[in-house]
Each structure stands twice: as C-alpha cells, then as structure tokens.
Amino acid sequence: MRTFRLAAVGAAALLALTACGSGSPSGGGDGSSPAAGGQSGSPASGDLTPIEVGVIPIVDVAPIYLGVKEGIFEDHGLDVTLTLAQGGAAIVPAVQSGQMDFGFSNVTSLVIGRSQGLPVKLVATGPQTTGDSEDDFAAVMVPEDSDVESAADLDDKRIAVNTLNNINDTVISEGIRQDGGNPDTIEYVEMAFPDMVGQLEAGNVDAIGAVEPFVTLAEEGGARRVFAQYADPIPDLSIAGYFTTDDKIEQDPEVVDNFVAAMKESQQYATDNPDEAKAVLPEYTSLEPDVIEELTMPRFPQEHDRDSLQEVIDLSLEGGLIDEAPSMDDLIREGA
Structure with a gap:
C-alpha cells in the first residue's frame, strides 16, 4: 500500500465545519x-x-x-x-x-x-453502519464514467481518504481484499473531506472514501457508489x-x-x-x-x-x- 499526502485545493468553505478530523471550527487558534x-x-x-x-x-x-x-x-x-x-x-x-x-x-x-x-x-x-450497501452514510465513490464497477476494480487506483493509516483506508483495503483485489497496489491520498468531490471531478484521484454529507454532494455531482466501506467488509461496524x-x-x-x-x-x-x-x-x-x-x-x-x-x-x-x-x-x- 503506497501512501502520500496531497495539498488541499479549493476546500468548500461552507462545508468546512463538516470535515471529520479536518474541520475548521470557529473560534481560537487552538x-x-x-x-x-x-x-x-x-x-x-x-x-x-x-x-x-x-x-x-x-x-x-x-x-x-x-x-x-x-x-x-x-x-x-x-x-x-x-x-x-x-x-x-x-x-x-x-x-x-x-x-x-x-x-x-x-x-x-x-x-x-x-x-x-x-x-x-x-x-x-x-x-x-446502517448495514445497507446501497444506503449507508459512507461510500467509496467514482466518477460516473469510471470503468470501476466493483471493489476489486480499484486495484492500482488513487483513492482519497481523510487520514492515512486509520479507519477509512483500513476498511477500504479490507473491502478490496474480500472482493478479490490487491490493496497493496492502491495509492491512498490524504485529503480533507470537503476537498474530495472537487478533486474527484478534476481527475486528481480515481475514487474517494466519502462520508455524509459528501456522499450526497458527490452523487448530486454525478458520482456513483462502488461499495460501502463501513457496511460491506465488517458486519455491524x-x-x-x-x-x-x-x-x-x-x-x-x-x-x-x-x-x-x-x-x-x-x-x-x-x-x-x-x-x-x-x-x-x-x-x-x-x-x-x-x-x-x-x-x-x-x-x-x-x-x-x-x-x-x-x-x-x-x-x-x-x-x-x-x-x-x-x-x-x-x-x-x-x-x-
């Protein structure tokens, strides 16, 4: 599994407060x-x-x-x-x-x-997790015209996650492995949740590990779900x-x-x-x-x-x- 950081570009200011682990709460500098x-x-x-x-x-x-x-x-x-x-x-x-x-x-x-x-x-x-692969509050998403149809198809792709070496890349890798793919070929890119939809649309990553509300925002922009990283790999996570x-x-x-x-x-x-x-x-x-x-x-x-x-x-x-x-x-x- 190859990992590196990508500088945040064009964060959605109105949604900054919703970023899990990377939000920008109002107030002091602490x-x-x-x-x-x-x-x-x-x-x-x-x-x-x-x-x-x-x-x-x-x-x-x-x-x-x-x-x-x-x-x-x-x-x-x-x-x-x-x-x-x-x-x-x-x-x-x-x-x-x-x-x-x-x-x-x-x-x-x-x-x-x-x-x-x-x-x-x-x-x-x-x-x-809701346990529903089609309707969970987290999903791995790709552009509408992507050739990725299943978790295994994510081999050799660049996937955005909010934090490297934490829960999201762990469960995404497990979902890919369970589907017959090789998670060691994935390039995980650390990126704040509010930046993911724009970076996906720009083609800078092949997929995003999104959570709500960014799943809904990505779908409104034409992205589609590949699998649910919380619902699919681990039952009742x-x-x-x-x-x-x-x-x-x-x-x-x-x-x-x-x-x-x-x-x-x-x-x-x-x-x-x-x-x-x-x-x-x-x-x-x-x-x-x-x-x-x-x-x-x-x-x-x-x-x-x-x-x-x-x-x-x-x-x-x-x-x-x-x-x-x-x-x-x-x-x-x-x-x-």
Missing part, C-alpha cells in the same frame, strides 16, 4: 471552541456536575446534541458543554490533560492510542464512540456512569426521532437544508458491537498500524 447556539446545559446548579465533551462537527454526533437539547443530560445530573474541535488530534490530548472530560473518536484511533500506552478507554458507543481516561473512570465513577446512561438514552432518542436528529444538524454544522434532507444518517445503537471492534483490532495489527493488540478490557469499558 483548534477548538465551545459549540455555539446554547449547546451547553442550563447554568450549573448544586445539583448538576459540569462536564466538557470534545466533539467534531459531523452527523455522527447528532445524538449528543439532541441529548443536551432535550434535557437528557440534565436528567442525569450533568451540565454539558460541547466543544467543537478539528478532530482527534486536538481532542485526545485535551481529554488526557483533564481539560475535557470526554471526547469523540473513531475506533481505530483509540486502538492505536491504547496500543501506544495512552490511558484512553471507550465508555459509550457512537455511530454504526461500530465506527466511533466517546472515550475518557482510566483516571477519570477510577476517580469519578458516578460522573462516568451518568454520562454513559445519558448517551445511551440520547442514542435511543435519535433512533426513535430521526427527523429531529437531522433537524439538529444546522446547530453545529453549515449544512444546507436540501442536503440535510437527502443525506443518510448512521444507526445510533446503545451498545458498541464488540465483534466489529475485535475485527478493527485484528485489521490494525495485520496492517501494521499497531505492533501489539490491546486487550478488549483495556480498550472498552464494560457496558459501553
């Missing part, structure tokens, strides 16, 4: 800012414990915004401030230092971090979740328990109220209503699919992302 629009809970009282949660402005975190808006976290004794960050690179150190209490991250980043000795642990699950540190779990178990309970309730609320999950998106992204109406949302389960997490660990080890696999007990808290 790459994070409190979420606008009153997204913290009501002013803390003696009955509420203030907590700060680092999130990135993508559809995956709609449930936590709904939970704050609907008072679910207050019901569990928590006054929540949601802080938008550029991605895990800003969130992980903030959680480690205690600046933030919890953070949102994809599972591969947590697997890599734990394998390197970082004391981070998944405590609540986040988005999960849980893509991301909320984490904290071992110290936080040990020192503030009641706060952690309350956060987990509120997250599960928020995930269920988003599942039961899909229109409300979409309606909350403009409160923390720059998405236009017509795009929101068309995009596909993830599933929002209450518990993480541990079989899929084990497959992510195994693929990370096989792909050389980690030298030693972390134990499941070290990586994910019981009940998450």
